[in-house]
Amino acid sequence: MTFDVKKQAPNIIVWVLLLTLPLWIEHAGSYIQLGTQVVVMALGAMALNFLLGYTGVLSFGHAAYFGLGAYGAGLTLRYLAPSTGSAIVVGVLAGMVAAAVIGPLIVRLRGVYFAMVTIAFGQVFYFVAFRWNAVTGGDDGLTNWKRQPLHVGPMTFDIQSNATNFYFFVLAIFALAVAVMAFLLRSPFGRTLIAIRENERRTRFMGINVNLHIWLSWMISCTFMALAGTLYALLNNFVDPRALFWTQSGTFVIICVMGGMRSFWGPLVGAAIFVWLQDYLSSLTPNWQSFVGLVFVAVVLFFPRGVLGILRRRALE
Amino acid sequence: MSFLNIDNVSKHFGSLVAVDGVSMKVEKGECRAVIGPNGAGKTTFFNLITGMLPPTKGSVSLDGQNLAGVDPSQRVKLGMARTFQITEIFPELTVRENIRIPVEIAAGLRLKPWMPAGMAGQIRDRVEQLLDEGGLTRIADRFAGELSHGDQRACEIMMALALKPRLLLLDEPTAGMGDDETHAIARLIKRIHRESHMTIVLIEHDMRVVFNLADRITVLAEGRPLAEGTPAEITANEKVQAAYLGDAA
């Protein structure tokens, strides 16, 4: 195996930028928590893109699994154990189990119908979090807990009060998750998913049980989404039902599309743009919602391939 | 017992009877053509064989195994591969990847989240072999969606072959093609048939192709079997001439 610099250039650029982020983010007029949020949202969007961009299945209800991860982590720290590690494990399991159960109900559906049903199922979790006041804190959110310092053997990493350490913690998990997803997409199984996206009928007539593969892809996607959710909860030391609300799902979809659904790093680029833009616009004008809406419309009408899609096309020409 | 045994199948859509009591026996290694005028129910008949539609009546069996209730993807595992009237390929992938996916599936890797040690070379060789057989090597790195109609069709046939089927079903393989392309595809099918003794069932409109390729011909008209026989017998059949060849000629 030789190291192909040309091929690796995108990866190198992405990782150099992410690893040096704490050095330049404040000079760029931003702040480290926003950088952490970009990485968290990017992980969520890349998880969604596993299903959306690489399996071609349109879920509009992924916020539910994001929120389940977040609540799983928050509830663990609040009630079970003061351990960041277990919080993440519980959150991820919560998302995975829910996805496994709901999967069989929806894998038979396609297109807008699939989208609508995923939204509606997502709302179940929203209402549970919203109404089960005694446990989840209801609309007020789940409070009175904090992410805990990380103990690895005799060493302790202070990710609790040190924002930069927490950033690197999130980045490490992001790297691991992204590596697993990339590895899966390059495997024979991953290629069957791409085959389903490209042509479901052809794939079925290759002897693939399409529904089973979509279910697996759905579960993988939701599991990583839940992982992103746990990090989101840890970032804010807070969870509320809005993390589960269906409009949050729309945000993830637009992030994927904006960055470029067909590019591996597209969702990361999309997350960087979206998070920054929303932060910027909402400081600038109380009518930021209109601008966010306009961004949606503009992306759909003029940049359906997303930033990386456009760049790639131009490069090909 | 014949290799493919279709016994008295019918398909009703509401009050419309698309296929009405058709039986057909295809022997191992045979190349069978199904012909008939437009609306004769050929494609529906095909869909009954491949399991895309459940028959209203009758049964289909392959190599002695009854296929009732077996869904399309499982029929593929039993050795049935097909192409479609409108080419079904992976347009945004390269031709090589189009072939590679069914090769991996045939190697039993459909659910493998990693490439097993030692398989990579084997898979690569098989892909190159299929590309070569299909005459696709020169365009292996182009996106399938950009290819000419004939090349796409060749790609689709090789994708079906990559699955190592025992029965190959081709739905109008030369539909909408010019003379050169038609000729090339016919040659490809002929070579596959000759070299691998593959059992083939094809629907075809172009009579030159049919008489060139088929060992036997089944004629359908208005969903019913009209005649069956060797090309020579069919040419001589008056019913067929009246119903079909007459207005086709």
Add this chain to the structure above:
Amino acid sequence: MTNDGNSVRFDRRTLLKAGAALGALPLAAPFVQVARAADTIKIGVDNPLTGTYAALGKNEATGMAMAVDEINAKGGILGRKVELAIEDSTSGDAGVAVQKARKLIDRDQVSFIIGNINSALAQAIANVANEKGVIHVVPGGHTDSITGQNCHWNVFRVCNTTQTEANAVAGSVIKSAGKKWYYLTPDYAFGHTLQAGMESAAAKLGGTKVGADLTPLGTTDFSSYLIKAQAANPDAIIILQQGDDGVNVLKQAVQFGLDKKFHLAGAQLELEVLLGLPPEARVGTWVFEWYWNQPNVTGLKEFVAETRKRTGGHVPTARTWFGYASIHTCALAAAQANSLDAVKMAKALQGFKLPPEIALMPDGAYYRAGQNQLIPNLYVGHPQAQGKDDPEDLFVVDQVVKGDDVSPTLEETMCKQDWPA
């Protein structure tokens, strides 16, 4: 990770460009930053501008702007000009509110932070402000815990606790309606504590609960709850919903004629809700936290006139005053302490009495020491369908209550302040 195959396909130039674009994004943004001039003092505002509480947020913002102009006209804080850094907290997304609080404190280096109308968001911001040691003023989030169980040395509150409001109104309701109450309570912290407050206040006067329903925030159709309430046959239906929910429940209750069968009452009512109701639904017994039409209050006329000038003729609401008093609290704290040191300012505010032209109520208002809760007057009364002299004069004050008489004692609040060593 290598990118062989089409599935994960890249092009080097693409990514170079993308990388450049990604890097350039924040670089292109320094103009976002409000000038960080050394001679201005910044007050961060983390309050809703969109969603359910947008109308309330806007009124608070008006009051804040008025206060800033007054302070600057008199030379600013410690001789430095005051400037607001305003962020939209949204009406319910605490994640956003927390993010914005961090942004205001870390990046904009504000000396004070103001917010929030939503109690949950106020509590979340309070935790950030406490972690960073910045003075935080809550203008209008009522949940008791903010200046109770979860109180902090640096967190001050202008509006009342729900228990105070309940204590103020309970007697009047029992007197005018009767002792059997059915509660319709919004299902979030504010509603829960308000109902608990009403129950405990009523219990002291012999009132009983005959039933209660929790309604989720954002409920539009209250008919099923109203059906249950009337079946319980209470003396009074206690409506604790606020904002849009309050408008919806009152509108429907009156359409069903329930105001003629039972007494409709509640604790907190706001002018914004009354303005959103059709005249026939302006009924019941309630408490206002501040009202614009009061005789003999120093500076009130001028305040009303200035508000009208800024809002196209509208009168100030309690929210306008909350915003106004919040900003003045910051300026007064700095002046009193003669310093911008948060601990010194917080100490200076213990027991601090607001000057009358800022308190704008008959008996004035002061921050109770050890709790940081403002103790003002409360106004118990009833709405009127149409204002006599002014279309926005929709509330008739029957009784001005002294905050000291109805506030829970310091022990009852369970506040234990956590002063830094």
Add this chain to the structure above:
Amino acid sequence: MTQLLLLAVINGLIVGAFYALMAIGLSLIMSLSDVINFAHGGFLAVGAYLAYSMAPYLGFWGGLIVAPILTALLGLLVERFLISRVYGRDPLYSLLLTFGLAFIFEDVTRYIWGAQSLPYQVPGWLMAPLSLDLFFLTGYRVFMIALIVLVVGALFWVMTRTRLGLRIRAGTLDLETVSVLGVNVRVLRNLNFGIGIFLAGLAGVLAAGQLGLTPTIGSSLIMQSFVAIIIGGLGSLTGTLLGGLLIGLAMNVTAVFLPSATEAVIYVMMALVLLVRPQGLLGEEGRF
């Protein structure tokens, strides 16, 4: 308890009829154009605000008629210049487009009419309850039901008896064939969208009579409409109507016994329906 239950049932049907009105509009658009119109709630709010603004000049009745028509015209324009541009593309794009439009609608209505909830008045004689026992049967709610029955009836008539309706229904089943037969699909979809938005506008005016008028008035109603469509079956107007009534009923009955499950119950129903009949109660098999 029996009486309470009876009241809940009647009330549930009233509320359900309203959900159905909104859901039918959504369902029409979804079946013919394959678009989930997230902006439906936004159109509803526009209808309500237009009626409010016109009330001083046209009165309640004028507003009731004119506002939905104006909303429908706005719908035609939005469809013609924005939504029609994403037909034939991945459904993802139409979803994102209407999602973005929903943001814009909410914000623009807030910009024009303000965030403050506005009092919308219906004629006094409609306000009183019809009887003391069935106090929730106000004149207004009875009127609302009558109007919904009338409009839905008219819609069914249009769909089964007129050429436009037949074409829409045929297009829902097989758009390709319809276009081959020489029907202008573009115009068909445009008009169909207009009809859907008309229903949203009407729902808006009716809602404003009961609810406070705020920019978010529509977004809180849209999710119930989705569930009504899924339960009833996409592509079947009768199914959607049934779905609307069922969820109204379920929510109100649940509110009596287990109030905290009021919202969740309709999703449980949806899951059950999907499990047993994925195409919905009256949906056609094989459509999805």
